[in-house]
Amino acid sequence: MASILDLDPRWRALMAKGGVIDIxxxxxxxxxxxxxxxxxxxxxxxxxxxxxxxxxxxxRYLRATLTLPIRGAEDALVIALWAEVPHPVFYAYLQHLDGGPLPENTRATLANDLSPLVAQDSALTLSFGDGSVRPSVTLTDIADMSFDDLLALYEASGTLARADLTAP
Incomplete structure (x- = not known):
């Protein structure tokens, strides 16, 4: 299915490089x-x-996954990041890794800088799902991102420069 972003030459260049690059x-x-x-x-x-x-x-920190859909595309960016968690949640997760019950879903704090999208120390909701995969997080007030947000995040994280998508 075609995307509205297919009209953007930068998007086409990103797709030619293999598609959305996870961070x-x-x-x-x-x-x-x-x-x-x-x-x-x-x-x-x-x-x-x-x-x-x-x-x-x-x-104490746990590694978690943030998935952000990209507006106008069927693709999503996946970010493996760190979440600062309360001690009881950290130790409950350790017990889960040894066969114990899953911790309760909880509030956490972003421990990596995702500027310009969202600042470090932003509020997160940490979910443990069924415990078979890495915990996931959602950002307060951010459910998706624009293609320009994606490019700005790539540049800020050193993943990809905008010039890489416009060079002949």
């Missing part, structure tokens, strides 16, 4: 240590970072 963050923005990269686990003193969990001082 992933290795660690929360506040993480002061080296990135995890290919390592399974990083420990710096009491601070710990794994692929899905992070402890930094007294703050």
């Amino acid at each position: 992933g963050f290795d660690h929360p923005s506040e993480w002061p240590h080296a990135p995890r990269g290919d390592l399974a686990f990083v420990k710096e003193g009491a601070d710990q970072l794994a692929s899905e969990l992070c402890r930094l001082d007294e703050t």
Whole structure:
């Protein structure tokens, strides 16, 4: 099915490059240590970072997925980000990973900078679904995004420059 965005040469260039590029963050923005990269686990003193969990001082984080539909397209951007959660939620999630019950859905705080779309520390709703996949989040007051929002987010995150879609 054709999209209204098919009329935009930048959209056509993005599709020619393979389509919408998902974004992933290795660690929360506040993480002061080296990135995890290919390592399974990083420990710096009491601070710990794994692929899905992070402890930094007294703050606890879970990795979650945000899916944002792109207005005018059938595509959506998927962002693997970090959510700051209350201690009881973090430890309930750890217990779930060992076979315990799922934590309750909860409010959380965005721990990565998604400017210009939304600022770090924005409110999130964290959902655990049936527990078979990474938790998901929704942003307060943002259900989708424009193509220009997507391009601005790509540039801000270093994923793709606008010039890459307009070069001959």
